[in-house]
Amino acid sequence: MKKLIICLVVAILCLLCYFLLQPIFIYNFGWNPFSVDHKSRNEVIYDSSFANSILQAQQFIEDSITLKTPALSVAVGIDGKLIWASSSGLANIDSKIDATPNTAFRIGSTSKAVTSIGLGILLEQSKLSLDDTIHSSIIDKSITIKQLASHTSGIRNYGMCFCFPVWEYYNNDEYASIEAAVKVFNDDPLLFETGTDFSYSSYNFTALSAAMEQAAGADFTAFMENNVFHKAGMTNTSFDKQFVNVDKAEFYDIQTNIYKKAFEVDNSNKWAGGGMLSTPSDLVKLGNAILNGSIIKHKTFKTLTTPVKLANGEVNKQNYALGWRAHEFDMLAKKVNIVHHGGTATGSTALWIIIPEYNLTAAIMINRSVEGFPMFDMLIPMVEYFITDLKANH
Template sequence: MYGIKNYPMNMRIQVLLFLLFAWKQSLSQEIFASEIHKARFLISQHQQMTDIPGVQVAVMIEGKLVWSEGLGFSNLKEKKEVTVETKFRIASVSKSVTSMMMGKLVEKKLLDLDADIRTYVPEFPKKSYSFTTRQLAASVAGIRHYNSTDPRYRSEHFPSVIDALDVFKDDPMSFKPNTEYLYSSYGWVLLSAAMERAADLSFFELMEKSWQELEMTNTSFDYPDKEITNKSTFYVHDKNGREVAPEENRSYMYAGGGYLSTAEDLVKMGNQLITDQYFSAETRRILTSSHVLENGDSTYYGLGWESGQSRLGVPVIFHGGSMQSARSHLVIYPEQHVVFAYLANTGDQVFFNDREAQSVAEIFVKKIMDRKRHDDLDVLEGDWKIETISLRDKKTIGRLSISNGQDTITFKRSKKEKTFPIIVVGKYEEYHHLIAVSPMFIDFYFKLDGDKLEGTWLHDFNVKGVPESDPYWQERKIVGKRVE
């Protein structure tokens, strides 16, 4: 038999390193097997309910890739499956990607965050107020976002980021800088022009240099006129189901929403953000700390990153992206060193929001935190009659059925009785945690007292630790008892 000893020495070393990596990867996957199963269940059930052709996910923990997988198809007509190398549009997660190079330029003292933007881009028209690069990145400069004057799909090509300014440069400011927060993708286009001038390098060369340094080998501009290997087909919804999305030229929006990438590349980048290898802790603080307005209010948005306190009471850094043809999420828990990425090749009629992304990621975070988790969940097996209050404050009676992994919850929604899949995430301290897919996630937290249960359920958008002000989204009580 032709064994490894027959290879030349350099090849033997390469093979041994590969086998060591594969062993560590297998070990990591084994440790998190239960968490991967639960996360896959939630994502695949949501994928089926919302008719998403293809999804890609990855999880990195303490610098190790513990889960990376493609689900579904990158091309429906050809039945081409999603792989870990399939390139997806990452929409507004592009801002976080751009911020990594912006941080480098700041650290090298090439870009001054507090300089007037016209210091770098003097041809940008003078406005009623001056504003800085920091204010652009924080979306407090007063530059507009998309509005009804913008076409749904752009087809014109802009050869440079300076040319792309033509889309919005003559529009009036929306407010005095630093008095309001207005999420603005166009602000990032202007920011990319400033980065280009500060570095004395084209924005295309600048970002490609960043991706090389970050080892993001499957990340690129979404070039409209170049053949891109492993690029997914993208889809929108019509009355007959999914159809291929219209052609779109993203050259007007590269820095704010025009990149292609993979879930693996994004978790690599997210890990670099929190490990002080790509740049310093101070640079990370500058990028991820919430901006504070003139009146003292926090925006919970830094320079290309959202931040806050997760439902688990620990810091979270994240960004999401949504467009007709894509949905994207990158979620980072810096204290637990957990990074999660999710990409889909459609965004039309898809409700996989920041809340859903964090709920999936926190399955792994809870494992790291070791919050007195218990796996003796047989006590939940069986059928339960439940009583709760709906979002419209109506009393609702339903059923919870936990049976050999075929778990469901049934209740009335919009006056119709509906059944949804539900999974037992685990027991943490005295509370059992279950998540139903409806298709938006519903989190249930309850305690058992013999054959009775009592607790609350949540169906909210709270992802920054800011309590919901709208009573419609606040938690509701749930009680139940076991039935024979």
């Protein structure tokens, strides 16, 4: 009997360890041989006057692809028009399904930039002000909308929890409401006095989306769909739920010449900050709408993309604005201001940029996780081809 009890205890402890540390256990099993084949390409050329740029960009992808990703998708827009969209590789390795420009990827934290446009709409409607303190029914701390959107609130990021699995980043519980997701971190102390420092945390945008929901008088996801996605013509953008009506890629982990499907997660704890699905073409459509002032005013976008200063008067360490980063890049022998946001998610990586000086927007996505963030090295050289062509011929 004693041996039986010991065996049962050991079995229970083993099961408990498995469910607590499930991502680690799963990561080490189920790998399959993988080889990159980017010969399959689906593209749409919307403006043939940029044929030279497009040819150079295509060649750049073929010559310099080092990410070993199943699929890569990219799109470029200029002067309010979608110029080019191209997808290479496989959306689903096992089923041999090619990626197309309509294939949706997880965009991770790039969701924050999309959410900021919804915030801009509410600001213009005077339903929210950046200096508004979020309602006590959302979170029991005195934090402003501006502090949430700029990561200067002091709210912590993902951590460990008494949950299965033990890491909040790999959440696979479905939250019934944003309020329920906020409760995960609501009782935790702030990392610093609000406004005095910067600490990047997607939970800021979870709280922000609750405030937006209250101000709009509508479910956050419905508000974004009706006021941002539909208005910008984003037909392949949605929230990463189990059943969504979009052509969604499969998401992968890659190691040298092997692959496996990424750990299954539920993103209902971070819709606004990291839970959207989209395509490069859809982000470019939204970028075009931003640049031509048809979705929010240029003045509002300037507010959203101006890096926020801390209480000491210094700009925060990431040049972070309200859902965007803003930096000067060396492009074609000159400094160019680019507003941007990248995102990493389980099995997917994305980058969206807007260059107001050239009225240009572009996005790139892959269906694999990567270490570091190499997306600028892929997207910026391609964008330079279009800028060169734009200067020469348009």
